[in-house]
Amino acid sequence: QVQLVQSGAEVKKPGASVKVSCKASGYTFTGYYLHWVRQAPGQGLEWMGRINPNSGATNYAQKFQGRFTMTKDTSISTAYMELRTLTSDDTAVYYCATDPAAGSYNWFDPWGQGTLVTVSS
Amino acid sequence: IVMTQSPATLSVSPGERATLSCRASQSVSSNLAWYQQKPGQPPRLLIYGASTRATGIPARFSGSGSGTEFTLTISSLQSEDFAVYYCQHYHKWPLTFGQGTKVEIK
Numbered sequence: 001q002v003q004l005v006q007s008g009a010e011v012k013k014p015g016a017s018v019k020v021s022c023k024a025s026g027y028t029f030t031g032y033y034l035h036w037v038r039q040a041p042g043q044g045l046e047w048m049g050r051i052n053p054n055s056g057a058t059n060y061a062q063k064f065q066g067r068f069t070m071t072k073d074t075s076i077s078t079a080y081m082e083l084r085t086l087t088s089d090d091t092a093v094y095y096c097a098t099d100p101a102a103g104s105y106n107w108f109d110p111w112g113q114g115t116l117v118t119v120s121s
Numbered sequence: 122i123v124m125t126q127s128p129a130t131l132s133v134s135p136g137e138r139a140t141l142s143c144r145a146s147q148s149v150s151s152n153l154a155w156y157q158q159k160p161g162q163p164p165r166l167l168i169y170g171a172s173t174r175a176t177g178i179p180a181r182f183s184g185s186g187s188g189t190e191f192t193l194t195i196s197s198l199q200s201e202d203f204a205v206y207y208c209q210h211y212h213k214w215p216l217t218f219g220q221g222t223k224v225e226i227k
Contacts (some may be wrong), residue, residue, distance in 0.1 A: 106211035107154035111163035
């Protein structure tokens, strides 16, 4: 079955960068858009951007442009997100999630298990 | 596009009907999805296209609406349905979510 497995929790200092991985299995990695969504503690969901794992083309939420980068390594069916210049407001669970099928759908099914990123001095 | 969900919290007894609302600040046509999230878990897709149930979702979940007004109805609440529900539009960039409705046991 389609599965997304993310890397483990991270603790970072303000001003640092974090890189989170999302390993896909059970489907053709290059066929489905891959999104990143975050959720601050006790808060709602915030879409950050998506990547086409085939072409590498990206769409970013304007809020994150300039300090957020999505990449992929098709040889190991893994997508990455990197967020730079971290502040305490970036403390959140970061999720990867796919489109439900090949094509461009922009709703999410399934989701990874989430990666907690804590930013603290 | 701002998505506004109401109410913030809904207290319902098991077996009762729950009606959750989602309003978009401008028309999103039928480009709307609903998700369920339980504590410590990622969201789970329930509905897409405003009214189409995702694979494996029980028939007690139904979605309706188009344009700016949407509703998620749970016809007879089961114990496993107590959770937070989010709507999300995918009409244009950026994709945005509502702030969520928590369905709690009355």
